[in-house]
Amino acid sequence: MKYKIKILRQKSRKETPYWQSFSLETQLENATAATALSLLNSMDPLTDTDGNISDKIIWECSCLQKKCGACAMLINGRPGLACSVRLSELKGGEITLQPLKKFPVIADLMVDRGILSENLKTINAWLSSDAFASESKNDILYESSRCLQCGCCLEICPNFDPDGHFFGMASMVPAARLLEELPEKEKTELKKQYRRHIFGGCGKSLSCRHICPAGIDIEELLVNSNAIAVWKRFLGRKI
Amino acid sequence: MSMINIIGAGLAGLSAAITAAESGRKCRLISVLPSERAQSVMAEGGINAALDTMGENDTPQEHFNDTMKGGVYLADPNAVWGLCSHAPETVRWLCSIGAPLYMKGKDPVLRNFGGQKKKRTAYAKSSTGKILMNAMIDQARKYEAEGLIERYPHHEFSCLVMNEGVCVGVDVIDIYTHQRISLDGCVILASGGMNSLFPGLTTGTTVNTGDVTAAVFFQGAELANLEFIQYHPTTISIPQKRCLISEAARGEGGRLYIEKDGKPWYFMEEKYPELGNLMPRDVVSREMEIVRRDDKCGDRVYLDMTGISEFCWKNKLSDLRQECIDFLGLDPVKEPIEVSPGIHYFMGGICVDEHHRTNIRGLYAAGECACQYHGANRLGGNSMLGAIYGGKTAAKEAAVLADDAEYDAKQVKRMENEEQNGDSFVAEQDYSINRYSAEVLKQALGIFRNEQGLNDALKEIDSRLSGNSLTKKQYRRLLLAKAVLLSALERKESRGAHTREDYPDRNDSEFQKTTIAVFDGKEIKISMRDIPVKRGNDNEI
Ligand SMILES: Cc1cc2nc3c(=O)[nH]c(=O)nc-3n(C[C@H](O)[C@H](O)[C@H](O)COP(=O)(O)OP(=O)(O)OC[C@H]3O[C@@H](n4cnc5c(N)ncnc54)[C@H](O)[C@@H]3O)c2cc1C
Ligand code: SF4
Ligand code: SF4
Ligand code: FES
Numbered sequence: 069m070k071y072k073i074k075i076l077r078q079k080s081r082k083e084t085p086y087w088q089s090f091s092l093e094t095q096l097e098n099a100t101a102a103t104a105l106s107l108l109n110s111m112d113p114l115t116d117t118d119g120n121i122s123d124k125i126i127w128e129c130s131c132l133q134k135k136c137g138a139c140a141m142l143i144n145g146r147p148g149l150a151c152s153v154r155l156s157e158l159k160g161g162e163i164t165l166q167p168l169k170k171f172p173v174i175a176d177l178m179v180d181r182g183i184l185s186e187n188l189k190t191i192n193a194w195l196s197s198d199a200f201a202s203e204s205k206n207d208i209l210y211e212s213s214r215c216l217q218c219g220c221c222l223e224i225c226p227n228f229d230p231d232g233h234f235f236g237m238a239s240m241v242p243a244a245r246l247l248e249e250l251p252e253k254e255k256t257e258l259k260k261q262y263r264r265h266i267f268g269g270c271g272k273s274l275s276c277r278h279i280c281p282a283g284i285d286i287e288e289l290l291v292n293s294n295a296i297a298v299w300k301r302f303l304g305r306k307i
Numbered sequence: 308m309s310m311i312n313i314i315g316a317g318l319a320g321l322s323a324a325i326t327a328a329e330s331g332r333k334c335r336l337i338s339v340l341p342s343e344r345a346q347s348v349m350a351e352g353g354i355n356a357a358l359d360t361m362g363e364n365d366t367p368q369e370h371f372n373d374t375m376k377g378g379v380y381l382a383d384p385n386a387v388w389g390l391c392s393h394a395p396e397t398v399r400w401l402c403s404i405g406a407p408l409y410m411k412g413k414d415p416v417l418r419n420f421g422g423q424k425k426k427r428t429a430y431a432k433s434s435t436g437k438i439l440m441n442a443m444i445d446q447a448r449k450y451e452a453e454g455l456i457e458r459y460p461h462h463e464f465s466c467l468v469m470n471e472g473v474c475v476g477v478d479v480i481d482i483y484t485h486q487r488i489s490l491d492g493c494v495i496l497a498s499g500g501m502n503s504l505f506p507g508l509t510t511g512t513t514v515n516t517g518d519v520t521a522a523v524f525f526q527g528a529e530l531a532n533l534e535f536i537q538y539h540p541t542t543i544s545i546p547q548k549r550c551l552i553s554e555a556a557r558g559e560g561g562r563l564y565i566e567k568d569g570k571p572w573y574f575m576e577e578k579y580p581e582l583g584n585l586m587p588r589d590v591v592s593r594e595m596e597i598v599r600r601d602d603k604c605g606d607r608v609y610l611d612m613t614g615i616s617e618f619c620w621k622n623k624l625s626d627l628r629q630e631c632i633d634f635l636g637l638d639p640v641k642e643p644i645e646v647s648p649g650i651h652y653f654m655g656g657i658c659v660d661e662h663h664r665t666n667i668r669g670l671y672a673a674g675e676c677a678c679q680y681h682g683a684n685r686l687g688g689n690s691m692l693g694a695i696y697g698g699k700t701a702a703k704e705a706a707v708l709a710d711d712a713e714y715d716a717k718q719v720k721r722m723e724n725e726e727q728n729g730d731s732f733v734a735e736q737d738y739s740i741n742r743y744s745a746e747v748l749k750q751a752l753g754i755f756r757n758e759q760g761l762n763d764a765l766k767e768i769d770s771r772l773s774g775n776s777l778t779k780k781q782y783r784r785l786l787l788a789k790a791v792l793l794s795a796l797e798r799k800e801s802r803g804a805h806t807r808e809d810y811p812d813r814n815d816s817e818f819q820k821t822t823i824a825v826f827d828g829k830e831i832k833i834s835m836r837d838i839p840v841k842r843g844n845d846n847e848i
Contacts, residue, residue, distance in 0.1 A: 096546055098634070103546040128340065130512040132548050134633070135437065136344040152633070174483050182460070185341065185448070194449035199405035209407035210431055213438040217343045246445065249405045 137216030191261035212244035221276035234269025310492030317345035319497035319674025322698030328450035350436025353428035356394035378682020406442035474669035521783035532655035542649030549649030566605035663701035673697035683803020
């Protein structure tokens with residue numbers, strides 16, 4: 069198969085981005101966008117469709133198996149993991165790769181997603197004492213432990229802005245476990261932060277749910293966490 | 308009080324950081340990518356501990372016995388006893404920090420895993436590593452908020468800072484800015500396995516290049532048992548790498564077979580009636596190769612999981628099933644899948660004692676980058692345990708040194724560093740920089756090895772090493788590769804994951820020893836070192 073791969077490139081934070089196209093031939097049936105990037109980078113020298121020799125493409129990857137979230141980028145305009153999107157499934161003769169837009173670009177397809185962990189720090193996403201949860205909640209705890217911190221949900225979310233107060237589902241999902249596991253008396257701070265940074269800003273369109281590459285059941289976690297952090301307070305009873 | 312610098316933010320690094328912070332100490336957690344992207348999140352099947360929650364009268368002593376036997380008596384028995392006797396408390400601690408292992412009431416449910424007759428492996432479906440990491444990341448965040456852990460999550464190790472033979476700091480490069488930063492204090496290495504020696508052939512991440520191991524080897528750290536490379540029996544080929552089909556699949560009833568005379572032959576069950584498909588990994592991988600070479604057999608080995616119950620698929624293996632569907636387009640509930648051995652774990656690495664000290668004062672190592680606990684072959688489920696327990700042990704030991712005034716004084720008088728390394732992380736992801744060496748290493752260091760093959764590879768690596776267009780990183784990787792080959796040559800016996808066609812027998816009198824590789828600045832020296840004798844009453848192993 070022959071593909072045309074168009075990549076939005078940027079040498080460093082300060083420089084202006086530009087598009088560059090490469091052609092790629094591979095016999096690998098299940099080649100992904102990550103395969104394409106690796107194959108391009110293994111060309112010596114890397115030459116674009118106009119015959120220009122260019123620098124290697126900068127991008128992040130680690131597991132190559134949809135397990136670490138490193139390789140999130142815009143693939144044909146849609147946020148996803150490069151290692152999970154198969155080239156053969158993409159429509160049109162040309163495949164575009166761009167860095168996620170909501171995070172500062174370091175170079176090419178590599179962005180700084182440091183804000184994700186900063187936000188989790190802001191909402192106090194940790195246990196202050198031993199976990200306390202009933203066996204019946206195991207599915208919730210498991211599901212909320214699966215977040216890759218890839219940022220795809222933030223990219224698609226109309227309400228998330230890195231400088232804003234709304235932290236999106238990349239904070240909600242990890243918080244869902246902690247809201248369950250914190251002993252009742254110690255939930256106060258996290259509940260407060262949850263209402264301020266998660267509950268308040270979400271329009272509940274759930275575009276994030278459809279985009280999440282880990283397939284996390286965001287809706288179920290959201291309902292559960294809202295019940296603990298918001299509704300319980302209003303209703304004044306246990307849910 | 309000196310600082311503790313931790314290189315690597317997987318299970319071992321996080322465990323070290325949390326341990327240091329728990330005792331009120333400051334540390335730096337340095338890694339190429341944040342913890343969420345470490346190889347530890349990929350671990351699937353589970354973590355071992357003789358918790359005895361399944362009514363089988365399991366004990367730490369039996370865990371110890373199985374670990375020593377699985378490692379064919381090459382591990383340090385005192386270290387292994389520390390690991391196994393502390394395993395139940397380690398797993399209970401993981402529960403206390405909120406890791407949602409599969410529980411019944413207050414007890415983790417345990418599953419069967421290779422090389423162990425009793426159920427001893429705690430798990431969460433087949434994403435155990437991910438859920439353990441998640442809980443430990445949250446725990447580390449607490450200490451980060453308290454100012455005890457300082458994260459450097461886009462920083463690559465460059466070299467150790469040495470003063471009169473003592474490690475007094477580390478230089479790292481900020482991948483975002485390319486700036487070099489010099490950090491003072493002792494150093495715990497937790498940088499994972501040496502995947503870059505076998506690009507595309509391992510189940511792990513591209514980030515664990517082994518460059519840290521290569522760099523400290525170059526600076527004088529001893530490496531041990533490098534020849535022991537674990538081939539996991541059940542992996543599948545996906546673009547750019549091998550994808551693991553967890554041992555849990557066999558733990559829950561998956562069966563290996565090959566076609567023989569037109570019929571499926573469940574060779575493991577026939578050859579090893581007691582443990583069958585759950586023999587240790589070295590044995591299974593070797594048997595798979597042997598039956599594939601048999602003229603009467605087909606050349607493909609299959610894993611048949613069609614007999615696994617619906618309940619089990621739903622509650623224990625749902626993610627594994629999804630992986631087969633995603634990557635192979637096959638549903639393992641309905642049909643067997645073709646599997647073959649792939650490189651999964653490096654038993655060898657930076658040589659440490661039972662306290663995780665290296666031969667360099669001020670330098671420690673834990674997790675997969677270190678050589679500890681697993682001997683000639685690692686049991687499934689022991690590696691996460693080893694990483695967490697090892698990280699903790701290393702941090703405790705480093706804390707003692709950090710308080711030492713004489714050591715602290717060395718920090719002031721610092722030696723000049725080496726000049727800028729020059730290679731950036733970007734080049735790392737380009738497999739081609741060592742593709743040439745990869746092919747020869749793959750040929751020489753397969754499941755079966757022999758002198759001729761190892762010597763051929765050595766010649767090839769030597770000729771590369773004498774080339775003059777190498778970057779520092781390339782040079783050190785090749786040096787590391789050479790050390791692996793020399794270690795494999797020196798061990799003229801077959802044991803665990805090291806099978807020599809020319810020396811098919813185990814030879815305890817000469818080789819029940821640790822292989823040590825050291826670089827003196829000019830050449831690599833290989834020697835065999837005695838294994839420590841077990842202390843205490845229960846001396847028999
Ligand atoms: C698919 C798979 C399944 C597995 N399943 C199991 C299982 O079920 N049970 C079990 O016990 N074990 C399992 N293992 C093995 C186990 O996961 C690992 O051995 C263990 O997690 C290693 O932890 P670690 O902390 O040593 O290293 P890692 O988690 O690999 O972390 C290494 C860290 O070092 C950093 N690093 C690497 N190079 C550099 C550098 N040059 N500079 C700075 N930082 C660097 C990385 O960024 C990372 O943070 C599995 C492994 C794989 C690949
Ligand atoms: S539901 Fe809509 S607003 Fe809320 S996080 Fe998801 S995408 Fe954003
Ligand atoms: S919720 Fe899903 S999309 Fe959002 S960061 Fe987590 S894994 Fe990524
Ligand atoms: S490389 Fe880990 S998710 Fe793609």
